[in-house]
Amino acid sequence: GNSVTQMQGQVTLSEEEFLFINCTYSTTGYPTLFWYVQYPGEGPQLLLKVTTANNKGSSRGFEATYDKGTTSFHLQKASVQESDSAVYYCVPNSGGSNAKLTFGKGTKLSVKS
């Protein structure tokens, strides 16, 4: 099955600081990798995805590179805003269509103005 490790349970930054959220994964096969974000009071929503190893995905200033060698998919953003405060989930999926997603505990980002 799929598993993911996000070592940082919580990250606190000030606006305009650099964000780095660590993610390593363990899967069978060749997964598609996702970052989902969950804002307070809402359901998770897709932030970005990468289907091919060594490719980079980006969205809304966030980016992540699918590193098959180190089985990592770290999330970065050059300059965070208060509105980025949310929980971020790294989600690998190699289970084919309609496979269940394993979300883990995520990383809670708090950005102070």
Place this chain on the structure above:
Amino acid sequence: DPKIIQKPKYLVAVTGSEKILICEQYLGHNAMYWYRQSAKKPLEFMFSYSYQKLMDNQTASSRFQPQSSKKNHLDLQITALKPDDSATYFCASSQVGNTGQLYFGEGSKLTVL
């Protein structure tokens, strides 16, 4: 306008009672899901349906019964409610074969007293 409608947004029930959580999606998707998120556990997969047929069930208890009366509906009936059932229940949908790219509703927060 929200594309996935979950009703009710909040509900309170007494132990032993029964509740139905409603989910309708207007994205034209053929796969629908239920996930659960509580204070004790991260977001966890419960069920997946494809073309109104059950594909995967990760819920051990038969007290949880999904019901698909129309292709864009996937309701969740919960019987003999327990305090441990208290959680936010998220409905999601996707295109069949669109591996892992889910669209979530805003959730139904259930409190069992």
